[in-house]
Structures are given as C-alpha cells and as structure tokens.
Amino acid sequence: MDYFIEPVKSDCEDILSRFQRTESVRYEEFATIWRKMDFPSIFYGKMPANETRAFCRLVLTTAYPFLLPPYNFQIRVGGLYLLYGLYNTQLAVPKEKISIALKDWENIMKFLQDALSSQHYDVCYIFRQLISDKAFYFAAMPKQLIFQVKRKPKRQVVCEEFRDRPARVKELITSDTLEEIMNVQEHYEKLKAAISATPGQPDPAISLINKDLGTSLQNTVTGYQKWLDGMAGKKNESGDAVADPGEGTSQQGESSRRAELLASIKSKSYGQLVEASKSRRHRQVEMDPLASEAERSHEPTRKRMPSLKARTKKNLLSKGNLKQEILEATKQWRLSVTEEDKSERPRQKARFKY
C-alpha cells in the first residue's frame, strides 16, 4: 500500500493549492473545486475488500497532517474540509475512521476556537458533523506504527506554499513584553536618579540608553510588519486585491462583531503569495509516477550485476560469429514442433509492479 502515499499526497496538495488560490475559507468554494476535480473517484477501482479498507485508511492518514501546523489557517480549513469529504465518500463499510493523536488535540481545539472567534461557522459546523458521525478514533498516534526502520529514511516534506508565514518578531515582542521593558526602563531610570550626585537628575555620564526605548521598539516592530505586508502585496500584484478574502461574502453577515485582530492576521495568511504554484498549475499533463520517482531518487542506486544469461549473450552472441540457427535452437523447448510453432514460446507474464 505504501506506493500510494506519494500520489495521494500530491493529489491532496493539488486540491488544497486550488483552494488556496480562491483565497477563501468558505465551504462552497471547496465543494466546487471538489466536484470539479471529481475527487471521490480517488476511491474507485476494483480492490479486494481488505485492501479497500487499507487504502481508505491510507488516504485519511495522508490527508490528516493538513489539519495541523505548520500549515496556515486557510490550508488547515481546507484540510478539514478534505477530511470531511474523504470520510463521507470512502467506499469501505463501515467507514474507516480518522485517527487523532492526543498531542494534536489541543492544537485542533485552538484552531476551532480561532475559526469560531472570526466567525467561520462552516468550519465549526463541519467539525461538529464529523464528531457526531463518530468519524474519529482518539488514538495515541495518527497512524499505526510497526517499527518500519528504513535504510534511507524519508524526509517529511512540508509544502512550502502552504506554510504559515513565521511571525517570529511579532511573537517575540508582544504587548506584554513591551510593557515589561517599559517597566524595567522606568525602574532603571529611577535607580540611576537615586545614585546620582545631583538628586532627581540622573548622571549624564551614565545615560547610555535611549530614553524612549519602549516606543521606539514598538515603532520598529510595526514598521517591519508594514514592510512585510508591503512585500507580500507587491508579490501579489498580478492577482486581485486581497483586501477582503471571502469573509465579506460570508452568509452570516455579522462581520461587524468580528474579532478584528484575529481577522487581520487571518486575512494576511490568506493573502499569501501563490505564484510559486505556477508549476503545479500545469501539472495536469501526463505524469508518470514511476518516471518522477526515478527523478526523485538522486542517490545512486547500487547497480545489480546482469544475469548469467545476459552476460553470456553479450559476450558470445553479440560478436556476430554465431549463426541465427544456433540462437533458434536454444529457443526450442519441445522435442518435436511444427514449423509454425517454432518461434513462439509461451512467455511468463511479468508480475505487475506499481
């Protein structure tokens, strides 16, 4: 079954990147893409029943990581819709469940809280549907572990376009830390004043620090953030304006009460650049998974020695001093054959390999 992991993953990435291009988190948009791609057909094809189960499980476990960080909010919403779709269209009876790991639960709850506070009710509703359908296994790990140690461990590739833009600066300097810095600064000034020769006035010899450190820090941070936004906007020029990504059209129509800060963060993350996915856009042309696999494995694989038969053929027959008859003689496998049968010999069919 493992040979299906890569193609399923790239199919999921495909649908999610299309969803990302809509710059919306609405379910209708997702469903439109879903129908257009005819995504449920991923389960089609004849398989024995136990293989069908295994395949459904594999598809679900492959789609599950899109629900989690490091992906950005919009992709995670798409991931949730994708799980909803896959769960409901799978062909296994009874349905295979989605395993949620304990370590991820808190994360998912936070994600739902975010969705709720920015009034994406469809996200909450769909999660609720999954819960009431009992679509989840509350498990230790998202997949079954059988101690599969690989000689060449596969690196977990996170699709870069889906990643949340790191807001490290923002995380580092929150309003709390800013306040703390201001306090320390104030305290420091007082202390300096206390030890100075002229009471009430700090000694000019030790005034080494900018007096309005707090405010200047804040200005720098906001400036940086603006610059970042500007960069993102510039890259996005080709596309439409990213001002209100779909939320305005939300049916709930209660956008006035929206938690403003969160929405602004979200809208930034929807507004993420998508032009990198151009290569993906034209991927519809025929692509042989095997060929791409050969490309993928850059490491030189160990060469196998050709078989004895092949070597003999190469050494003796290719020199051209042997006649065609001899070749034919080796091909004969019955003591007596009719003339017309001579050449054909039933060949073993090669086993199918993915």
Next chain:
Amino acid sequence: MAASGASASASDDVPTYEYIDINTKPFHVGTFEKFWKESLNPKYYSFQDVDQETEDEEFAAEIGILPETVNELKVTCSKDTLRCHPENQPPDTDVVPADPGLITLRMKKRRQDYKETLIRDSTSRQDFYATELEGLGIGKRPADLQDMVPEGEIILNVNVLFPILHERFKYFRARQTLHVLGSHRLTDLRDAICCLSDLQVSGEFSQTPDIAPEFISKDLFKSAFFFLEGIFYNDMRYPECKDLSQTIREWGESHNFPTFQTAKMEDTRFRDLRIKVGYPYLYCHQGDCEHVVIITDIRLAHRDDCLDQKLYPLLTYKHRMVCRKCGVCNLYISRWITTNDSFAPTDPCLFCEICFRMLHYDTKGNKLGQFLAFPYVDAGAFN
C-alpha cells in the same frame, strides 16, 4: 509500571515521536487514557448515536447563533455537496474513470489495464479470508449488557510476529494481530497467542499412539515471559512455572548490564504498563520460542468496534500458511511423521490420523511392522 509512571512528570505521558513514523517515547497507558477522557466531552466517545436535531440546537446554543443560520449551514455543508454525479446515476465504483485527472487514479488505471490483459483474474483466497476475519468483530454487540465494553475503554492493537521458521519468512513477516482491552492482563494476551511450538509433542509414540496428546508442550512447560521496557513479566500462575528470565538476568549482571526488574504477568494490566507504541518487544515461551511483539496503536473504543468484552482479545489478522497433506490420501493435514517405515514410500513420510492408523495398526490397535512414529504439527494448524 504504575510506580515509575507516577514519578515521571505528567506531560511525559502524552505520546510523542521518538523517531518520526517509527516509534514513540515511552508513556504510561493509564495516564494517556485519563488525558483523553479529560480533554473530551464524554459524548464524543460514547457509543450512542447522536440525534441530529438536538445536536444542531446544541451547536446553535453553544456558539450563540440563530437556528436559521444553522439551517443555512446545514444546506451549504450537507453531504450532497460532495457528490460528483447526478443523484440517480451512481457511477460504477469498480472501474477507474477513463481519463483520470488524479495521479493516484492514474496509478490505479495502470493496474486495471494490466488486470484486463490477464486471462484469469480472481481475488486471492488470502485476501478473502483476511476480509472475513476482519469483519467478524465489527459492530458486534453482546447479548448480555453486562459484557459491554465500558465507554472510554482503551483498545490496544498488538502485532505478534512469528519467529523465523522458514526460509520464506525472510521476505514476509508472518504475524497475528490482536485487539486487547486496557483492563486485560498480560496473561490474557499470552493465552490468545497461538504458536505452533505450544502444540509440539516430543517423543516417539509408535507403540502407544493414543497417549500422544497428553504430552503437548503447552501443558508441560507453562513458563513464559514478556520483556517490555526493561522489565521481565513472568507468567507464574502455576506452581510448576519457572522464571525463564533468570538466566538472562544473571548473564546481564555478569556483563555489567544494569539490573533488570521482574514482575508478574498475571498481576499486570495493560493499563499499568509504561510502553512505547511501535517499539519491538519480546515474548518468549517454551524456553526459546521468541516472538517480537509490537503495540501498533492505542485508542479509545469506538461505536463501530466489537463491544462484546467476552470476544476480546480479538484476533483481526493472522497469517495463513501452506499445509502439508498426508502422503497417502493427499486430502487431510498430516498428523504423524514416520521414519524407518517399511510401509511408507519415502523416509520420512507424513500421514494423516486416519491413514496412519489404517496402515500401521490392526483393528485391535496392535502395531504392525517396524517403524518410528512421531507426532507432527503442521504449520497450517491454526489456519
């Protein structure tokens, strides 16, 4: 163990990867269960079906929106939106569409095209039996409500691998998969593992073939141990049980290994264990029959699981092996192997019970001719 579980800090018991996709760090199973139950609404893992109407009302109340909005949501998010074909014309799900856009389907298509070139194509019997076995437990309810698996009980998936007996197992690891409950003791798992070496009978029985069943190894040598996370769990239920791990521990001591702890298998519940998921452990019985045991998954019981406590430990997968048939009738599985046999075409030769008796004994059960007979346990005895 419970003691070591308590000493570790609480966050250690949330399972995380030690090596990604290979195994987790050790965690205490009971605490893990507690964490899930604390973080979940009991409705989420209850076995009762949820009524859609009340569910919608609750949803509306919980996040403070109007029922009309919920109705609207219901329409926009309904499962019909996922359907890609007209309502009355479901497509043939056995056939991959002619010109698939998805990469996965292109792979499936290649296989389908290959299958079409085959003259004869049928589902393998192995798959058929595996499906049947998998389906046995699904959705089973007990006749007596007393035997119901309690809500929020944990189920452990245990893979028991067979020791390498044959050349072909180098390429395929034959295994059994069992589901056990958190309240089970390790001895329950031990009793559920079926291994050929338990059935072996040693000795020559050509004079007295009737008493052979009395010498089955399982009844003679009852000792066994699990080795999990540095602790030997010995089976000490019977007075004749020995501590099989003693030799290993002594050897360990003389080679400057840290001293291993021991515990009793019958006193340990799965819930009390501190284990890694996906990590290979050891089960040893009959002195030297060593199985690798891997706990692949731990989860809360689900509505669709088998809920009859009596059926656990539940076997969900087992490898089926080729049987060797009787040398005379070629119909039944062989039970006896003879050597130096004047009646047999080969030496050694396999016989089923009936042929063996007919050929080697007269009607009164007296031995005819010269031969040595040994009971034979076929590899497919558990098929």
